[in-house]
Amino acid sequence: MPRTKDICITVLYQEDAYTLRAYEGEYRSLMELIYDHVYALAFGECRGMGRCGTCRVQIMNHSGPLDSMDRNETATLQKMGISSQNTRLACQIPLTHALHELTVRILEEDEI
Numbered sequence: 001m002p003r004t005k006d007i008c009i010t011v012l013y014q015e016d017a018y019t020l021r022a023y024e025g026e027y028r029s030l031m032e033l034i035y036d037h038v039y040a041l042a043f044g045e046c047r048g049m050g051r052c053g054t055c056r057v058q059i060m061n062h063s064g065p066l067d068s069m070d071r072n073e074t075a076t077l078q079k080m081g082i083s084s085q086n087t088r089l090a091c092q093i094p095l096t097h098a099l100h101e102l103t104v105r106i107l108e109e110d111e112i
């Protein structure tokens with residue numbers, strides 16, 4: 001019996017909204033899920049190493065489990081001059097049930 005895709009995430013990019021569905025573990029990270037379904041220019045250039053900062057997303061409606069960042073993510077965001085608690089690297093967010101009903105906005109290159 002096929003598994004149900006029980007994680008639903010809304011991704012906002014430019015003028016569009018995408019509803020993405022997945023099951024836990026289908027993708028390693030939120031970045032990989034977005035990369036596979038949304039064509040966003042230059043998104044995820046380092047493929048999840050946490051160094052390029054091109055997978056920046058703004059968390060629109062979530063708190064709690066997403067609040068903790070590891071040292072590399074914090075350092076990359078600081079190098080970019082970003083201090084907002086709502087801005088995260090999608091490649092550093094594991095795709096788990098905790099993300100169900102999350103809404104994120106992909107940040108453009110010139111947005112901090």
Ligand code: FES
Nearest residue numbers: 048050051053091
């Ligand atoms: S893909 Fe490069 S920092 Fe996330």
